Amino acid sequence: MTLPTPATRPSALDLRALADSAQTLQGELALAELARWSADAPPWPTALEPLRWQAEAQWRADPASVPGAGRSEARQLWLRLRWSAQVPLLCQRCLEPFLEPLQDGRWFRFVADEARAAAEDEGCAEDLLVWVPRFNLQELIEDELLLALPLVPMHEACPSALPGHAEAAAGVGVPQRPNPFEVLAQRKPD
């Protein structure tokens, strides 16, 4: 009998066991499963690619540990999460939805409780998380995705002219949007 791998249950991970195993977990999450993200996401006409994630946990020596301290106090538990996704966003300029590739990766350090996290947060560069026996990685992934969303999503170049724009008012064909560099070149005096 084989136990299910932790990757099948990213909502209840034993991170100590993961660190002991020195394995990298990876998996996919349907964006629709992320309820907080879904609540504000623009509708998208076709099926979305799942978010892909990788997680590894690591024991590191605690630089503040004193000789003779118990083993659990002499080491710290760290987690690295990496993810990527194609996320539908609503362009704030033309109000059309578009797909934006987003990705991020970082290390988190676990501390024993909220008090420790509050005390150490100011003095360290890394992000701190409070250790729990069954860690909800899916929630962290969703936190990270929400953090990575642009505040004002916008196409680099909107596919259609804005209503009220000069070319739209003049009835110029919209899909053949002029290359902005060509426009600049034409404006240059000879």
Ligand SMILES: [Zn+2]
């Ligand atoms: Zn746009």
